[in-house]
Amino acid sequence: MNRENIITVLKGIWIGGTMTVPGVSGGSMAMILGIYDRLITSVSSFFRNPRRNFSFLTAFVLGAGVGMVLFSRFISFLFTTRADVPLRFFFLGAVAGGVPMIYKEAGVRRLDLGAVMYPAIGIMAVVLLKLLPPGLFEPGAGFGPGQLLIQLAGGLIIAVGLVLPGISVSQMLYMLGIYESIIGNLSALHILPLIPLGFGAVGGILLTTKVLERLIRHAPQPTYLIILGFMFGSLPELFPKVPGGIELVYSLLAAAAGFGALYGMAKKESQRERHALIRK
Structure with a gap:
C-alpha cells in the first residue's frame, strides 16, 4: 500500500468514525479533509x-469501515452510562453548529419567497419521515422479499446523508428510528442484518451522486436551504429528556462543546476554500 492510500485510509477512519455522531456530516468532514471532490468524482466518473x-475508493471504504466500528463501540458504551443524556445534548449542539455553515453556503442575500419556501420543504421532509411506521427499516427485522425491498429503500434514503454535505447520516438514521440499532450492530460486529441497508445505500450513492453534484453546482441556494430546513426539522427528534441538577450543567456544557466543535470545523473548511481561491 503506497503513501497516498495510507493517507486515504487514515482520512477514511476519521470520516467513518465521525459519521456515527448525529450532526457531523460525512460530506462536510470530507470537505474539511480535502477529499470530498475526489470522492464524488471517483464515484460519478468511475469508468474514466x-x-x-x-484503489482510492477501496482504501477509503476500508478506513471508513474501521472508523465506524471503533467509534460505534465507544458511543454504544456511553449510551449505557450516565453520560447518555449529555451525549445526546452534544449531538444536539453538533447539529446546531453546522447551521451557520449551511446558511453561508446558501448565500442568502435577502429574505424572499425562496428563503422561506425551501427550508419549509426540508422541514416537511422530516415530518414525512416521522410519519413512517416505527421500526420500518429496522435491520434484521426479516429477510423476506418485502422486508428486503423495504431495507433497500431505507438504504437509498440513507445514501442522501452519505453524499450531501451538511446532512449527517447518523441524523438520517435518527429520523428513521434506527440509529441505536445500527450503532449496536456495528459495535458488536453483527454485519449480516446490515447488508440489505448497505446494498441500498451503495445503490443510492451510485444513483444520486451525479444528481446531487449537479444540484449543488447549478442550484446551490435552493439545495442548501432545503438542507437547512432538514436540519431545523431534525432538532426536536434529537432533543432528549430535560435533565435536572448537575446533569443539566453537564448537558449544557456538552451541547456547547458539540456546537463549538462543528462550528470550528466549518470555519476551518471556509478558510481552506478561501486559500484555494487565492492560490488560483
Whole structure:
C-alpha cells in the first residue's frame, strides 16, 4: 500500500468514525479533509479511470469501515452510562453548529419567497419521515422479499446523508428510528442484518451522486436551504429528556462543546476554500 492510500485510509477512519455522531456530516468532514471532490468524482466518473478510482475508493471504504466500528463501540458504551443524556445534548449542539455553515453556503442575500419556501420543504421532509411506521427499516427485522425491498429503500434514503454535505447520516438514521440499532450492530460486529441497508445505500450513492453534484453546482441556494430546513426539522427528534441538577450543567456544557466543535470545523473548511481561491 503506497503513501497516498495510507493517507486515504487514515482520512477514511476519521470520516467513518465521525459519521456515527448525529450532526457531523460525512460530506462536510470530507470537505474539511480535502477529499470530498475526489470522492464524488471517483464515484460519478468511475469508468474514466477505473483502476485508480477503485484503489482510492477501496482504501477509503476500508478506513471508513474501521472508523465506524471503533467509534460505534465507544458511543454504544456511553449510551449505557450516565453520560447518555449529555451525549445526546452534544449531538444536539453538533447539529446546531453546522447551521451557520449551511446558511453561508446558501448565500442568502435577502429574505424572499425562496428563503422561506425551501427550508419549509426540508422541514416537511422530516415530518414525512416521522410519519413512517416505527421500526420500518429496522435491520434484521426479516429477510423476506418485502422486508428486503423495504431495507433497500431505507438504504437509498440513507445514501442522501452519505453524499450531501451538511446532512449527517447518523441524523438520517435518527429520523428513521434506527440509529441505536445500527450503532449496536456495528459495535458488536453483527454485519449480516446490515447488508440489505448497505446494498441500498451503495445503490443510492451510485444513483444520486451525479444528481446531487449537479444540484449543488447549478442550484446551490435552493439545495442548501432545503438542507437547512432538514436540519431545523431534525432538532426536536434529537432533543432528549430535560435533565435536572448537575446533569443539566453537564448537558449544557456538552451541547456547547458539540456546537463549538462543528462550528470550528466549518470555519476551518471556509478558510481552506478561501486559500484555494487565492492560490488560483
